Amino acid sequence: MPKVTVHRKAHFNAAHRLHRDDWDDAKNKEIFGKCNNPNFHGHNYKLIVSVTGEIDPETGYVIDLKILKDIIKSKVEDDFDHKNLNIEVEDFKNLNPTVENISVVIYNRIKAHLDPKLKLEITLYETPRNFVTYKA
Numbered sequence: 001m002p003k004v005t006v007h008r009k010a011h012f013n014a015a016h017r018l019h020r021d022d023w024d025d026a027k028n029k030e031i032f033g034k035c036n037n038p039n040f041h042g043h044n045y046k047l048i049v050s051v052t053g054e055i056d057p058e059t060g061y062v063i064d065l066k067i068l069k070d071i072i073k074s075k076v077e078d079d080f081d082h083k084n085l086n087i088e089v090e091d092f093k094n095l096n097p098t099v100e101n102i103s104v105v106i107y108n109r110i111k112a113h114l115d116p117k118l119k120l121e122i123t124l125y126e127t128p129r130n131f132v133t134y135k136a
């Protein structure tokens with residue numbers, strides 16, 4: 001069967017601060033600049049979840065997009081939307097919430113709920129001009 005990639009868009013608003021506790025204030029400021037603001041700052045994150053696999057000959061689906069939508073909602077949006085990532089999301093207690101690290105966390109959260117034969121790629125926009133892609 002041909003392999004096809006299906007995509008689902010999502011979004012969440014979240015606050016964060018880029019910071020390392022093991023660096024002093026001067027080094028945090030030097031490396032992370034305004035993103036080190038102790039009062040945090042926010043982004044409107046845009047997420048694209050891409051799933052590649054063979055088309056099921058019976059359904060015509062690679063994955064039911066309703067199922068993918070529900071996974072993204074329960075594993076990403078419900079936990080991240082309108083949250084302070086550093087304070088309220090356990091994954092970032094000891095992990096700097098850069099867009100790179102957020103994309104890996106999202107990948108792992110979604111991958112755990114997909115058929116293992118499906119391939120996953122995450123595209124995450126932190127700003128309209130800053131974005132990353134991740135696939136393991």
Ligand SMILES: Nc1nc2c(c(=O)[nH]1)N=C([C@H](O)[C@H](O)COP(=O)(O)OP(=O)(O)OP(=O)(O)O)CN2
Pocket residue numbers: 018035097098099100126127128129130
């Ligand atoms: N490699 C990374 N670099 C930076 C990250 C990151 O997660 N990974 N994050 C930040 C800031 O959190 C933020 O994304 C940058 O904001 P800003 O500089 O305002 O980005 P804009 O796209 O809005 O900037 P303009 O150039 O003014 O459009 C920094 N670096």
Ligand SMILES: [Zn+2]
Pocket residue numbers: 016035041042043
């Ligand atoms: Zn930021």
